[in-house]
Amino acid sequence: xxxxxxxxxxxxxxxxxxxxxxxxxxxxxxxxxxxxxxxxxxxxxxxxxxxxxxxxxxxxxxxxxxxxxxxxxxxxxxxxxxxxxxxxxxxxxxxxxxxxxxxxxxxxxxxxxxxxxxxxxxxxxxxxxxxxxxxxxxxxxxxxxxxxxxxxxxxxxxxxxxxxxxxxxxxxxxxxxxxxxxxxxxxxxxxxxxxxxxxxxxxxxxxxxxxxxxxxxxxxxxxxxxxxxxxxxxxxxxxxxxxxxxxxxxxxxxxxxxx
Numbered sequence: 001x002x003x004x005x006x007x008x009x010x011x012x013x014x015x016x017x018x019x020x021x022x023x024x025x026x027x028x029x030x031x032x033x034x035x036x037x038x039x040x041x042x043x044x045x046x047x048x049x050x051x052x053x054x055x056x057x058x059x060x061x062x063x064x065x066x067x068x069x070x071x072x073x074x075x076x077x078x079x080x081x082x083x084x085x086x087x088x089x090x091x092x093x094x095x096x097x098x099x100x101x102x103x104x105x106x107x108x109x110x111x112x113x114x115x116x117x118x119x120x121x122x123x124x125x126x127x128x129x130x131x132x133x134x135x136x137x138x139x140x141x142x143x144x145x146x147x148x149x150x151x152x153x154x155x156x157x158x159x160x161x162x163x164x165x166x167x168x169x170x171x172x173x174x175x176x177x178x179x180x181x182x183x184x185x186x187x188x189x190x191x192x193x194x195x196x197x198x199x200x201x202x203x204x205x206x207x208x209x210x211x212x213x214x215x216x217x218x219x220x221x222x223x224x225x226x227x228x229x230x231x232x233x234x235x236x237x238x239x240x241x242x243x244x245x246x247x248x249x250x251x252x253x254x255x256x257x258x259x
Contacts, residue, residue, distance in 0.1 A: 186253025
């Protein structure tokens with residue numbers, strides 16, 4: 001039990017990578033607050049954890065609202081007594097021709113991917129500092145945070161920002177024993193990649209699944225990734241094995257981009 005006695009918040013925890021991380025953390029002994037937009041979806045994951053013998057609570061949150069991020073942290077502390085691990089997995093994607101990007105597109109992506117991550121981290125790290133026991137923050141970036149890609153300008157920019165925020169927060173709170181690291185997933189079989197496939201396919205006139213398959217074909221390991229692949233990396237970063245690692249973003253992408 002690598003996380004026995006620890007408590008964690010996982011935003012975006014109701015589906016995809018966030019769900020896989022919540023389940024893996026719980027299986028390793030962590031008490032997990034499953035946080036996402038819809039309470040019912042959070043409840044389902046928490047019930048799945050409980051059915052497997054784990055401990056979980058659930059909390060609906062709109063991470064774009066600072067006050068809700070603060071309430072989420074208070075709810076986790078009320079449920080579990082303290083907060084040791086924060087995983088910022090909530091994220092959204094929009095693709096489109098550069099000329100067609102609207103202010104609403106920009107705000108939607110940056111509000112979730114950057115503003116939400118920042119204010120959840122602000123509230124979570126403040127709690128960790130007050131506890132005086134250190135902690136772990138794990139931010140979900142992307143391979144798109146390492147390179148620009150045509151007509152995915154806004155998403156790429158938001159994930160570059162996640163990398164920068166990860167580095168800055170790691171430096172700011174190292175003296176408090178809080179490590180801040182990121183994970184850069186590549187092509188992962190999640191509902192988000194169905195959105196990516198649909199949006200790129202619509203722009204390029206491709207049939208369903210073609211954009212995803214093209215992306216998979218470019219991966220050196222020649223397979224798509226799965227949420228569990230990312231969850232394994234998150235578990236490592238949350239565990240004592242990673243106590244001397246901070247300010248890093250680990251690519252989990254089948255070799256698609258050099259570290």
